[in-house]
Amino acid sequence: MSPLSDSTVARLRALVDRSAEQARYEIGELIGEGGMGSVYLARDRELDRDVALKVLRDAAPTPDERERIVREARILASLEHPGIVPIHDVGTLPDGRLFYVMKRVRGERFDDFVRGSRSRTELLRAFLQMCDAVAFAHAAGVIHRDLKPQNVMLGAFGEVLVLDWGVAKTSRSPRPGVGEAAAGTAAGTPGYMAPEQLSGEADERADVYGLGGVLFFLLTSEHPSPARDTADQWGSGTTVPPALRAICGRARAAHPAARYQSVKSMAADVANYLDALPVVAHAEGILERARRIALRHRTAILLVLAYLAMRVALLVFTRG
């Protein structure tokens, strides 16, 4: 027998202790990459199912990176909502890389979904589901801070799932600030990141700003520019209704106080638009109001018009 050094013996002992757990997941193809890590398709041998395995890229993560991924897993585990991807497991690979295991979402990324030939109504209904998941997280004290189309998936049955809570901030952390982006540093994606995030400050209104960016993308198929005011980005020939542009504009106001104060109030305005009800963010003109009321009551109006047409036809026929 060949001799084993003390450090090898220690390593093999630890390996015997851990290997059953680690061998549980067989890693497959790369399905996504983020700033901190990669997401692989994996097979859970124990439960015989496909899962998504997020692995921190760095084999020697800094304590802050390690804390962030563990915290993301904990945040996800604390949020039980149909619009938030459930987490199954968390662990460390033998080379030191951290991983956590999530439900594998089969479906389409939201940006691809938008670029497909979908009706505006269908897209807005998906957007409302997204708002519902984010509002749920806010109620649990969690701010996502990186909402963008790439971080949203649409499942095979039309369910909307908000992903990538890697830079999320929780107000219920026992040690506020630990593992989060350090104060004074930015966390988020340009164009979708609220201005106040540049100074490391963010409450749920930062997510309102991000959702405003998602709404802009949904309506234009273009990412919002971080350098320009939203009102200047619609283009002269835009077909986007003024009420939706107003909702987007309010959500993306530079100052948090000028935005919707909650995701729920923003979602309510979008729902109002879909139901042809007045939108808080938009002061409509007389013609616009008439058009909206006509749209809202179009069935009744069509019935009345059909009735009147029939009466007129009957009158002409009897006189003739």
Place this chain on the structure above:
Amino acid sequence: MGFPTTHISLVRRAGSGDVATRTGAEESLAAVYWAPIYTHVRLAHRQEPADAEDLTQGFFAQALERGLFARYDPERARFRSYVRRCVDSYVANALQAERRLKRGGTAAFVSIEVAEIEGRLTSEGDSGADADAAFEREWVRSVLADAVRQLRERYRAAGRLGQLMLFERYELADTDDTRPTYAELAAELGIPVTQVTNWLAAARRDFRAIVLDTVRALSGSDDEFRADMRDLLGVAPR
């Protein structure tokens, strides 16, 4: 509920009436126990290296001759405790009679480098250390080394040389400083990093199964097996 016994214990096979079975089991036991017993004789009986080596060889010669392993009763003690008591008894008798078994009087049971054990005793300053702890430590080392040997045999026979190479390079590196990264191994073998991860995971799983089988085979009972895994390897067998 006891852990299911799926492996015929080496300890039980050492008591077999079939000579070939018994001899094979005794040689396997000797392979794992040689270094722990040598260490025990050196520390607990304060013997010089050459004398400890003679006494260790002599003990195995007597164990074979008198069927000591076959007489083990799992109801009365753990197998390791039994072996140690037998060694203590043998050494005491040998010293009292002021006789030594001649070196090489019987065939060597294992190819063991006494110098390596001595090196560890010296570096650990174990001359006055706890002999029991040293015995247990050498036992763990022997079990793991034997499991590595079995893994090598199994993988070579199956032609899984890439997996074996990965396991040896990554898990058997002398120090953490000399371990290559997954990316380096992947580049060396021309395979994706994910395959390195999967191959290593499979090799670790196989290695763990071999260790469990080995410890189970060295145990006199299921309870002893579970206690050995917990106490010596820090593992709760599943």
